[in-house]
Amino acid sequence: MRKTIYTDPSIQSSEITPEPVFLNRRHLMKSAGGLASAAIASSMAPAKASTEALVYAPAGDRSLEDQLTPFKAVTSYNNFYEFGTDKDDPARYAESMTIDPWSVKVGGLVNQPGQLHLEDLLTGFDLEERIYRFRCVEAWSMVVPWVGFPLSDLLRRFEPKSEGRFVEFKTLYRRSEMRGTRSFTGVIDWPYVEGLRLDEAMHPLAFIAVGLYGKTLPHQNGAPVRLVVPWKYGFKSIKSIVEINVTEAQPRTSWQTLQPAEYGFYANVNPDVDHPRWSQGFERKLPSSVFRPNRVRTLPFNGYADQVADLYAGMDLRRDY
Numbered sequence: 001m002r003k004t005i006y007t008d009p010s011i012q013s014s015e016i017t018p019e020p021v022f023l024n025r026r027h028l029m030k031s032a033g034g035l036a037s038a039a040i041a042s043s044m045a046p047a048k049a050s051t052e053a054l055v056y057a058p059a060g061d062r063s064l065e066d067q068l069t070p071f072k073a074v075t076s077y078n079n080f081y082e083f084g085t086d087k088d089d090p091a092r093y094a095e096s097m098t099i100d101p102w103s104v105k106v107g108g109l110v111n112q113p114g115q116l117h118l119e120d121l122l123t124g125f126d127l128e129e130r131i132y133r134f135r136c137v138e139a140w141s142m143v144v145p146w147v148g149f150p151l152s153d154l155l156r157r158f159e160p161k162s163e164g165r166f167v168e169f170k171t172l173y174r175r176s177e178m179r180g181t182r183s184f185t186g187v188i189d190w191p192y193v194e195g196l197r198l199d200e201a202m203h204p205l206a207f208i209a210v211g212l213y214g215k216t217l218p219h220q221n222g223a224p225v226r227l228v229v230p231w232k233y234g235f236k237s238i239k240s241i242v243e244i245n246v247t248e249a250q251p252r253t254s255w256q257t258l259q260p261a262e263y264g265f266y267a268n269v270n271p272d273v274d275h276p277r278w279s280q281g282f283e284r285k286l287p288s289s290v291f292r293p294n295r296v297r298t299l300p301f302n303g304y305a306d307q308v309a310d311l312y313a314g315m316d317l318r319r320d321y
């Protein structure tokens, strides 16, 4: 069912302290009846896609609510190499990526291969909000209120075959709109590729995000659809996805190809295994500065060990890092 959603043009992505807005929005959602299925507003659309509101059920994971990273930090300190390698490059340049129209093709070892347009993706799934810790291998971390739906909901719709063991994801590769793919040719073999084992992908914590802080995803955070794998390092959380394939063989990810000695396929947050060039025992919770480093100890599986450790029973996580 398609719904037209209100928008609030007073909410701009440049807001510095977003939490009151965010809480206020939740209140509005509640008074609007707490709708579950969602679509991006069309008739009242404001100028920028990222300021459009999503309607979603304010569901689980609320225990982290008081630790939210400010919107400004979530959207201005990013990794999205397609737009450059500096942390502020994505916020400056990702707007050049056209995200409408957008579709995601799902194929490989599935019974129902096909292509979903973004609208179908937004109307076909019940959106919910989940607050997840997010940890980058470079030792910074955030707590983000994402809006989206479990990856398993998407995969089930395409019916993975029993021989399927892995899932491969690909980002859009459009040189004309992605300045980083022009200047860094040879560094990453574009398109950006990530992968999960199928059972990891079906785990209820693995999430397809289409928004954050109640709004559609800003370009720099991987608009219009990205993956969030809360128990793994951020590089697993591939942005701006256009293709998903269920495979029998383990996909070769961009980071493994680039630096096999530094980045393994599994990428589970493991404070006991240092990155060859820096410690993984601590993290800087954003926002952080020289005067206020906000340094905290890193937890195994990024704090989600109770939920996910079973997936790796019997594996040597020092070898399969």
Ligand code: MTE
Binding pocket: 074, 077, 078, 079, 080, 081, 082, 135, 136, 137, 171, 192, 220, 221, 222, 233, 234, 235, 236, 237, 238, 239, 240
């Ligand atoms: N996805 C694509 N397509 N390109 C990238 O360079 N960087 C990854 C991940 N997804 C990246 C990507 C890394 S290293 C991190 S830490 C996260 O995105 C950062 O997500 P954020 O900018 O939303 O915090």
